[in-house]
Amino acid sequence: MKHVMHSPLERSLPPLSLLLFLWIITTTFRTAKAFNVTTLTFGESYSPLFSNFNIQRSPDDKTVSLLLNRFSGSGIISSDYYNYGFFSASIKMPSKYTAGIVVAFYTSNVDTFERNHDELDIEFLGNVPGKAWRFQTNIYGNGSVSRGREERYRMWFDPSKDSHRYSILWNPRNIIFYVDEIPIREVVRNAAMRGDYPSKPMSVYATIWDASSWATSGGKKKVNYRYQPFIAEFKDLVLEGCIVDPVDQILSSNCTDSAAALMVKDYSTVTPESRKSMRLFRQRYMYYSYCYDTRRYPVPPPECVILPSEREMFRSSGGLKSKIRFGGSQRDGREEHQASG
Known part of the structure; x- marks a missing residue:
């Protein structure tokens, strides 16, 4: 029997209202307006992170598959650095038994700013058949790895069945994480964040790797290489932003205009309708948030x-206060996480 987590709002609803609630959230998620973006081929946008090993490209170069086997994982990196931007890909997760496997789509500049890097993460945390898939978002600024800002969520679909679009919007005003054009998290820049708000040019990465020590059930469920190779498929690649040299002390003045143009794009603002969708998603699917972790942050x-x-x-x-289990222990809410940044 598959367990389902219910929010306090849902528990207070009679059966008919609950059905209506589920219909609203499902319909809202399905009818989000697609963003007006230009997709790129692999050759136009990315390069192998380490080597071509375990990377497969489609004949039209519009799809790239990253493989994990007992010899190695794999990854790709954008060919350029960006000073703010919108980064997106349609991703299909590996199928079958994927415990211990992390598929990540993220931005970072750790290779240039080793001690004070910035990072924006979307990480998929592997899965055991019959359980709900889980993923997390995280933000680091200026090397603040001790002040991770992670949130964790369940998925309302099986990401190994079909491709779904995952996106990161990053501009001087706000950061928004999207799943299929639905905003699931927004961080609005606050002056008190200071350097904790990512502000240095970053590359965009996609990787698959063995994270048996922590990713699934706190490391209890590990990668089983009987099911290798594990394949994560990336397509509909989008990289929109101002291309820069990361070591320039004075960034190109063109980026001022580019950032201004970025902030008026449809994906840079959470509309009232989209905010309703975000609220519904978070009420039903978020199961850890650093903002409510008063043990870790007595002052949010x-x-x-x-x-x-x-x-x-x-x-x-x-x-979560609820003790219902839905695909992994939630005794602490963070127990399965070890920051990858």
Whole structure:
């Protein structure tokens, strides 16, 4: 029997209202307007991160598959650095037994700023058949790896069945993470964040790797190479932003205009309708948030917007109050996480 987590709102609804609630959230997620973006081929946008080993490209160069086997994982990196931008890909997760496997789509400049790097993460945390897939988002600024800003969520679909679009918007004003054009998280820049708000040019990465020590059930479920190779498919590649040299002390003045243009794009603003979708997603699918982890942060970080409807769902550990299990332990809400940044 598959367990389902219910939010306090859902538990208060009679069966007919609950069905209506589920219909609204499903319909809202399916009807989001597609963004107006230009997709690129692999050759136009990315290069192998280490080597061509375990990387497969389609004949039209519009799809790239990253493989993990017992010899190695694999990864790709954008051919350029960007000073703010919108980065997106349609991704299909590996199928069958994928415990211990992390597929990541993220931005970083750790190779240039080793001690004070910035990073924006979307990480998929592997899965055991019959369980709900889980993923997390995270933000680091200026090397603040001790102040990770992770949130964790369940998925409302099986990401190994079909491709779904995952996107990161990063501009001087806000950061938005998207799943299929639905905003699932927004961080609005707050002056009190100072260097914790990512602000240095970053590359865009996609990787697959063995994270048996932590990714699934706190490391209890590990990669089983009987099911190799594990294949993550990336297509519909989007890289929109100002291309820069990361070591320039004074960034190109063209980026001022580029950033201004970026902030008026449809994907740079959460509309009232999209905000409703984001709220519904977070009420139903978020199971850890650093903003509600008062053990870790007795005073919430300055960018946190504390919503009563969310706060009542979480314990002081940042994990859900509900004891229903849905594909992994949630005793602490963070117990399976070790920051990859």
